[in-house]
Amino acid sequence: MANPERSTELLWGSRTRGGLSLDRIVRTAVELADAEGLGAVSMRRLADRLGFTTMALYRHVPGKAVLVALMYDAALAGWGAVPGPDPETSTDTGPGSDATPGPDANPGSGAGSVTSPDPGADWRADLAAWARGGLDVHRRHPWLADAEDPRRVPGPNAVAAFERALEITARTGLPPAEVVAAASLVSGVVAGAAQRSAAEARAERGSGVGFEEWWGRRDSLYAHLDRYPTLSRLYREGAYDAPPDSFDYGLERTLDGIEARIRDVVRYEKACEVCGRPVADGPAGRPRAYCSAACRQRAYRHRRRTEA
Amino acid sequence: MANPERSTELLWGSRTRGGLSLDRIVRTAVELADAEGLGAVSMRRLADRLGFTTMALYRHVPGKAVLVALMYDAALAGWGAVPGPDPETSTDTGPGSDATPGPDANPGSGAGSVTSPDPGADWRADLAAWARGGLDVHRRHPWLADAEDPRRVPGPNAVAAFERALEITARTGLPPAEVVAAASLVSGVVAGAAQRSAAEARAERGSGVGFEEWWGRRDSLYAHLDRYPTLSRLYREGAYDAPPDSFDYGLERTLDGIEARIRDVVRYEKACEVCGRPVADGPAGRPRAYCSAACRQRAYRHRRRTEA
DNA sequence: AATGGCATGTCTACAGCGTACACATCGGGT
DNA sequence: ACCCGATGTGTACGCTGTAGACATGCCATT
Structure with missing residues (x-):
């Protein structure tokens, strides 16, 4: 030495x-x-x-x-957390700070949780809040969209976030496959909005010019757009004057769509009284109790036998 | 020489x-x-x-x-085309082959088009077809998702595609800003699905292993997932056995959402019988005919005068 | 206490990228 | 006859991720 x-x-x-x-x-x-x-x-x-x-x-x-x-x-830490009324909220950064709140401290999947007595209530508000939370995470870490990879092994924080979305969505009563599909759909809405937002932010930093100003200077482009009747009519009618926030609009429409789907499909969540397989009600009329004519007949015979 | x-x-x-x-x-x-x-x-x-x-x-x-x-x-050529029954469909490639079908050959925005006599009909089917067409384009050119740029000046083919979406969406009767928002939303659904599909395709080509097989080998990951109650319950219930196609599901839910929005909002599309300004019905009760008490009173006086 | 092996950090080098710059060649208008 | 712009070539710079050889310090074993 x-x-x-x-x-x-x-x-x-x-x-x-x-x-x-x-x-x-x-x-x-x-x-x-x-x-x-x-x-x-x-x-x-x-x-x-x-x-x-x-x-x-x-x-x-x-x-x-x-x-x-x-x-x-690491950047996803905290997204899966249940927003409970506790004041400590900013436990985000760092892979070391084990911010993942152990999924086993679960938000009442089994026994009735104290805070929300009714199980299916307010899935919509909770899912919207979850989505907004995800957008916040993406806004804090705008590069997340660039780091997406469909073959990435998800880490604890990513799984915790998705678990939370599933837990909320499961309260809708949709069948399991649709719970996953609906949660994934909302997750995709978040990812899409995050991507657009991040790309725009990068463009703004790269060019030093804001969105409005940049597009305001594209007169040579707009000169060509008269040829497109619907586009220019909508423009004349002020469609671009006060556009709704695209994330809010997309999220609300998506939740509307899920809501509509629940109305269509939840009645399918009934089991056949004989064989236990799911029974689909018809579009109208008296609700069905059996999944097939065979099962109905079997039930009938069983009744006859026991009554006799 | x-x-x-x-x-x-x-x-x-x-x-x-x-x-x-x-x-x-x-x-x-x-x-x-x-x-x-x-x-x-x-x-x-x-x-x-x-x-x-x-x-x-x-x-x-x-x-x-x-x-x-x-x-x-160049890759977007043809997406904006109206799918008419003509057999020639594969006019895609090349920036030289001017495949843009001139937006002025318009699909009946002004005078009644012959093929579809009712203006608002089947916006849903048309918009779905447009979305599927877009997904097709993206599948033929999987790199399109990687080429996205929010500050890119759109070319004629991109504008033609969006014009087509606007033309369809405008038939819903939604207010102008929402027509744009809804068309953009569906466009985003297409882009998102295309991105996922492309990323997966690239991963498959890169690793040489298919989706199912790759995820089937992640046992060391699944060993950790017991800690997440909803996720594992849904898995046990077969949520992952026959998942619905995520694009179809997302598209249908989005269209459901737009449909729901139309029901909520189209009644706002009425003009005041006196001043012509838009009249918003209340959330319930008898539909309003006047935009304000002043207009109602004016109409009343006018009636009294003419009847007397 | 000495020693061998492993973890850690350094340095050099390579193949690939986008593109700036200097140079050669050719066709057409003054 | 001359020049000039359009087109194509060759070299070089700074950036990227990372392979491979090398130095050093700590720990466990002998």
Whole structure:
């Protein structure tokens, strides 16, 4: 050990300064991405910011794809939380701060929960709140949309978020496959809005010009649009003067659609009195009790026998 | 001209072989992207395929961003077309083949069109067909999702497609701003589904393993999922056995939502019998005929006068 | 106490990307 | 005859992710 500086540092320096660690890497990467976008997170820049060389990162992370996966789940911390009335809300960042509130502290799936006595009530408000929460998360971490990957193994935070959506959606009484489909649909609405919002934010930062101003200067484009009758009629009628927020509109329409679907399908949630298979009522008339003529006949014979 | 080869070529070679041209570049780029994804379209590879050097491309295109914009609009050719019963359907490819069917050959916005006598009828079927057409386009060009850009100037094909969606949606009788919002919403559903489909396709090609198989091997993930009660209950109940197609489900729910919105809002489309301004019915009760008490009183006085 | 092995960090190098810049060639108008 | 713009070529720069060889320090075993 010919270097006394190094000795001094090791002997007297703050002990925690030294090690690179997975947590520090991921946390710093998330900060970098929050500030400058996922594109700004290169291994070199990240290493620089951490005060190490590029290749040091590879001692803790096998490659960039995995790093992004870790960032992704870290950023999703808290989305799955039940919004309860407790004041502590901002427990977000960091893969180390185990913000995942253990799904087992569950919001009353089995025994009746105290706060909301009726099981199916207010799924719509809760699902809307969940969606808005997701949009908030995406607004805090605009790069999330760029980090999407259909083959990514979901982490605890991602699963917790989806579990929460399923728990809410399940209260609608829709059949299981549709619960998943509906929750996924709303999740997709959130992801789509987040993507548009993030892309616009990036464009604005990249060009230095705001949305309104940029599109206001496209006169050479608008000159061509007279040829499209519906488009120009709608424009003349003020369709673009005060457009509704596209996320709100999409979310409300989607929830309307799910609501309509519930009206159509919940009556299918009845079991055949004989064989237990689901019974689909007709579009009108007296509700059916049996799934088929065979079962009805079987029930009839059974009744005859026991009554006799 | 010391080079006799060059002379021979110029004198005897096929005349059209020579020039690089914007059309050829864009067409070839689209082919390349169709076959190997947008990521495979680098200026070097594209130039190689065309038999020129990289920098030759820059004599025709200012940069890659513009090239992608040209590819994008070229790939959208045909989406805006009215699906009339004519057998010629596959007029898709190429920025040169002016496939845009001139929006002025319009589908009966003004005078009553012959084929569909009732104006509002079947907006739902038409909009669904438009959405499916869009998904088809995206399936033929899976890279379209990667080429999205909120600040891109739309080309004629993109505008034609949106015009078609607006034309259909306008038949619902929704107010102008909502026509745009609803059409955009459906467009977003298409884009979202296309994105998921493309990402999955790329993952499949990249890993060489199909969706089912890949997720079937994630046992080490599923081992963790017991902790999530709703998720595992739904799984046990078979929610994942025969999942509905996510695009179909999302599209139908979205159209349901628009339908519900029409029921809620179309009654607002009535004009005050006195001043002509729009009259909003209350949430219940007898429909209003006047926009204000003042107008009602004016109408009453007018009636008294004319009857007397 | 010495030693071997492993974890950690560093350095150099490579293939790929978009594109700026200097240069060669050719056709057409002054 | 001359020049000039359009077109195509070749080289080079800075950026990316990461493979591979090398140095160092700590821990467990001998």
